[in-house]
Ligand code: IPE
């Protein structure tokens with residue numbers, strides 16, 4: 001573990017990587033340059049998370065609502081994801097990183113889906129950091145798909161309605177088997193969740209930082225974890241549990 005890291009790190013950190021466009025605009029550059037720089041920040045965040053011993057790092061890469069952007073920008077973002085997987089998969093695999101993808105995948109273009117499946121398949125037995133990429137992801141869509149699966153089981157007579165519990169719903173979400181995020185970070189100063197991990201984030205600590213995503217450095221990641229460590233988590237009870245002490 002690196003010397004500069006906080007004493008106790010959260011098991012699961014999720015990040016809303018926002019502000020690529022504004023980072024570019026502030027420099028008189030096209031938005032696409034912001035997204036390119038954003039990929040570099042992704043690499044640094046993954047490296048830092050691995051060094052600090054974080055178990056799960058979830059990155060919001062493309063939302064189910066991001067299709068509303070101009071076609072050229074969507075194409076650009078798809079291209080960057082493809083390039084990232086093509087270029088970085090071997091390195092990530094070597095570093096024992098396991099990749100998981102969350103989000104709707106059935107309707108993805110045929111040039112994207114096989115790459116995502118390959119990334120998951122290649123790294124499935126890796127045991128270091130789990131990198132969760134939220135792609136074509138929206139919580140409402142995820143919960144809706146989970147409800148459909150559950151309804152089909154009820155319809156087929158395999159499941160009684162009273163057997164529907166929070167745990168059963170958890171098991172039908174894209175995040176099945178993962179711990180809930182302890183910390184959700186959003187960059188760029190926006191203070192909203194934008195349809196990200198609404199179910200899983202019920203008791204997550206939220207930290208908003210003003211820096212744009214391309215400026216999210218190792219130092220900033222660590223200082224954000226230090227802010228998290230000072231939080232008191234109560235989970236509805238009375239006894240404060242400091243975030244640094246874990247759950
Ligand atoms: C985040 O940056 C990247 C994605 C949403 C894909 P934005 O593209 O949202 O940048 P801003 O918010 O317009 O600055």
Ligand code: IPE
Pocket residue numbers: 016017018019060061062063066190192194
């Ligand atoms: C959230 O950012 C989605 C991702 C970071 C992928 P947006 O930039 O799309 O969110 P809004 O539209 O400002 O809420």
Ligand code: MG
Pocket residue numbers: 018019020
């Ligand atoms: Mg944005």
